[in-house]
């Protein structure tokens with residue numbers, strides 16, 4: 478019998494690819510392997526669940542068993558792949574060896590912790606990057622009978638979305654970030670400040686330009702020490718201090734990788750024959766976009782390629798919609814450093830246009846009621862990967 482096509486990872490990239498492949502070929506043996514529970518869920522919904530009081534069960538649309546059934550595939554959960562041997566065309570799960578016909582790496586990205594966590598705090602300091610993490614945080618929140626004080630480290634997209642969502646769910650939220658305003662990588666400062674003001678209006682306590690110095694258990698609470706000497710108290714801490722592509726397995730197997738991900742070309746081919754990569758782990762022709770539309774386009778193109786129709790992936794000018802109901806935000810970050818940002822409007826309703834020296838639009842950022850311009854401006858912007 479033909480060796481299976483093996484997909485490592487059952488996030489939106491791995492499952493999206495498996496679904497596209499099944500549409501094209503109902504017969505091909507497919508095996509999916511994941512380190513987590515393998516439940517089918519939409520990761521973007523993790524940061525909208527607390528305001529709606531959604532249990533982890535409500536966030537999963539199918540269990541791993543349901544996925545296996547639906548896709549007529551083998552799904553192995555809570556299973557960590559330990560090595561890849563590209564020459565022998567097999568993967569290793571500890572002592573077990575599994576040969577593949579083709580291998581696809583959809584291993585996602587891993588939360589980065591800015592420091593080693595003291596052992597006394599491991600049950601109170603969290604990251605939420607998959608449904609299992611959501612389950613653990615949800616349980617911890619429920620121990621605080623309805624309202625917890627949560628300190629969030631980091632004010633990027635993930636930190637901002639959880640802050641707004643937890644606040645909407647009736648929790649007290651404190652945010653700590655070294656930048657001068659939230660969403661510093663997506664928004665010019667005046668728009669970031671508008672979001673910060675909107676957060677403060679909803680009751681979020683914002684500490685910008687502050688670094689965390691240390692955390693320690695202080696009775697029931699955690700004492701969060703900042704670099705200016707302030708000590709904030711919290712029941713729980715949520716770290717949202719960045720994600721890094723999980724390149725370790727690929728790098729150890731000799732594939733070309735960097736901090737931006739596993740390097741692939743526009744056919745999603747890695748530097749090793751028979752191995753492809755997509756999703757948050759992949760740096761496609763120099764770009765690792767880390768959001769859903771690019772990975773969906775990649776899944777579609779790769780399914781065609783793996784079914785015998787080599788297909789290059791293209792990314793359109795797809796803006797990022799930040800889920801912060803306190804102040805709607807949409808951004809299409811420019812691929813290159815703009816000559817200038819042109820700002821229009823006043824907080825909280827602002828437009829920022831990134832332009833090159835000739836006045837060509839390279840990207841944009843919108844807040845408040847200006848988000849309605851997203852379609853018009855996206856049409857005028859360059860494609861991410863044209």
Ligand code: FAD
Pocket residue numbers: 485486487488489490491510511512513520521522523524556557558559583584585586605606635638723726755756757758767768769770772798800
């Ligand atoms: P993941 O979902 O991380 O999947 C990785 C898989 O690899 C998992 O199954 C994991 O168990 C498995 N794995 C890892 N290591 C191993 C191993 N050694 N062996 C076996 N399996 C392994 N994008 C948007 O476009 N819009 C949004 O609104 C949005 N909101 C977001 C909100 C949050 C809170 C977060 C964190 C992200 C959000 N994103 C959003 C980004 C988007 O969710 C991600 O780009 C996407 O889910 C990544 O999918 P993935 O399949 O590449 O990775």
